[in-house]
Amino acid sequence: MARSAKFTEDTVEQATLDWLSELGYTTLYGPDIAPESVIPERDNFQQVVLEERIREAIARLNPSVPAEAHDEAFKQVLRLASPSLIQNNRHFHGLLRDGVTVQVRGDDGAEKNPLLKLVDFDNPDNNDWLAVNQFTIIGNNERRPDVVIFVNGMPLAVI
Secondary structure, eight states, X not given: OOOOOOOOHHHHHHHXXXXXXXXXXXXXXXXXXXXXXXXXXXXXXXXXXXXXXXXXXXXXXXXXXXXXXXXXXXXXXHOOOOSOHHHHHHHHHHHHHHOEEOOEEOTTSOEEOOEEOSSOSSOGGGSXXXXXXXXXXXXXXXXXXXXXXXXXXXXXXXX
């Protein structure tokens, strides 16, 4: 009787990263982008978004609006409007799906309200697809999901 290979948690995690890499995701190891690392992508372990990636995506996906519009959209992405997790999730889902409306003044001084995209649904290759394994988050408790999937710096799935 042949013995089957033993699957470990690490085996499944690595297979997931390999599969995501084949799909075009960039894959990174969480400690390599942690706050104290050589190439940190966040300021502390409470921070769950990759702010620079969000800023870059907003600018890349919305090149026709001024930088102050990009900054305002970024602030809205990070702003929690309610103490309710459910309401915040609904609000954030709307921003992802529909975009972020900001107020800016045009060159003529008139107020404009452009809609800025956070995700390019029409051309998925315009997005930054990232899978990070062993991404430590410290809040009330310490958590370390096997894999966190980020789209344009925003964590959208946890495995």
